[in-house]
Amino acid sequence: MHPMVKPALRRAWRERQTVQFGVTPAHAVMVGPVDTATGALLELLDGTRGLPLLREEARAIGLPDGQADALVKRLTSAGLLDDPTAGGPAADALRARTGALDRLRPDMASLSVVHPEPGGAAARMAARRAMRVQVRGAGRVGATIAAVLSASGVGRVEVLDGGCTEPWDVAPGGLPPEAVGERRDTAARQLVRRRAPDRPPRAAESAAGSGTGEPGLSLVVAAPRDGLEAYAPDPAAAEGWIATGTPHLYAGVVEATGLVGPLVLPGGTACAGCLELGRADRDPGRARLLAQWRSGRRRNAVPACDVALATAVAGLTAAHALSFLDGELPASTGARWEASLPLLEWRSESVTPHLDCVCSASGKSEREHTSGFHPLHETMAG
Structure with missing residues (x-):
């Protein structure tokens, strides 16, 4: 071990014998009492010395x-120490790719704050490289989500959509103006490739340990260009994901409202069917309205999609997706977050498993659905 005080956490002395690591209450830790000699030893924890040399210096x-x-031991238990040599063979391979590592250093610094164990940031970043995520939709929201996931180190980001890029699909973090007229899926693939910090891993590398030539999907992000399909998703469209146990996350903009979630863990949390059944229970006219919304759209009408709101939704969605891929359950798990113009106050609504839904999530406990499959666990085990 080569102990290193996590450089992402700013250090400040509260008084002569108490040092605080970190700024915000979410991650700040105070350590004390620290005498002058121990404070000098703290300065030597920079990752360049192993324990034998540190003992001599002490x-x-x-x-x-x-x-x-x-x-x-004390700083490790407090989550304040990292180890630039830890994380396993996959992390070592990532460190050897200096160009990619330089692009990802801010992301790894953030991961080091969130995950306390030494080498945790490098291990999770290496695990991202072996994951496969599919984004359904290449409009202002979907293309930006795909670009952010690719830039964040996810090894394989696929984007599915039809037709050709229109001028109103263009967004600062998504499809560029020069993509207008190109096939959306082709333009999105080029975008993902340009944003990636490194060449994507070969299929065989991504599927190492799986026994197949194609890695399974770690997550599907449904971000349709027509935000109604995210606000009121068709349960039939998710049947395949439910059947295969594929986690999926909804996101979009409808009219002047942005939405993120729910993140669906098949068999454990509420799905699109649960969402609509619950709404129908509360609103007897829901089915009639939904049928008209889905069939009554005027031809050639451009859906309302404020570019700033779309960018905010895409960023929050990508952050929730990465949190899940890194082994956590973000706040969109079994819940939907919405914000509407002009006030943009984010609010959440819990989505409860419905007894009449065929997804079988009803009755599952938090323990049951959180202790099962997770893409990070599968990747790191592989």
């Missing part, structure tokens, strides 16, 4: 035997 500045090990 003795040289007058600390008793065992103090270096005690400090390392």
Whole structure:
């Protein structure tokens, strides 16, 4: 081990013997009492020394035997130490790709704050590289989501959509103006490739340990250009994902409202069918309205999709997707987040499994659905 105080956490002394690591309450940790000699040893925890050399340095500045090990143990348990050599073979392979690593350093610094164990950031970033995510939709929201996921180190980001790029599909983080007239799927593939920090791994590399030539989908993001399809998704469109146990996350903009979620864990959390059944229970006229909304759209009408709102939705969706891929359950799990212009106050609505839905999520406990399959666990085990 080469202990290193996590450089992403700003350090400040609250008073002479108490040091605070981190700025915000979500991640700040106070350590004390810290005497002058121990403070000097803290400065040496920069990842360039192994424990044997640190023990020698501690003795040289007058600390008793065992103090270096005690400090390392104490800071490790507080989630304050990283190890630039940890994370396993996949992390070592990532470190060897210096160009990609330089692009991803801010992301890894963020991961080091969120995940306390030494080497956790490198291990999760390496795991992202082996994952496969599919984005359904290449409009202002979907294309931007795909670009952000690719730039964040996800190894394979596929974008599915039809038709050709229209001028109103263009967005600052998504499809560029020069893509107008090109096939949407082709333009999206080029966008993903340009945003990637490195060449995507070969299929065989991504599927290592799976026994197949094609890695399974870690996540599907449904971000249709017509935001109604995300606001009121057709349960039939998700039948394949439910049957194969594929996690999927909805996102979009309808009229002047942006939405993120729910993230569906098949068999564990509420699905699109549960969402609509619950709404129908609360609103007897729901089915009639939905039929008219789906069939009554005027031809050649351009859906309302404010570019700033679309960009905000895409960023939040990508962040929720990455949180899930990294092993967490974001706030969109079994819930929908919405914000409407002009106030843009985000609000959440829980989506409850419905007894009449065929997805079988009803009755599952939090323990049951969170202890099962997760793409990070599968990737790191592989």
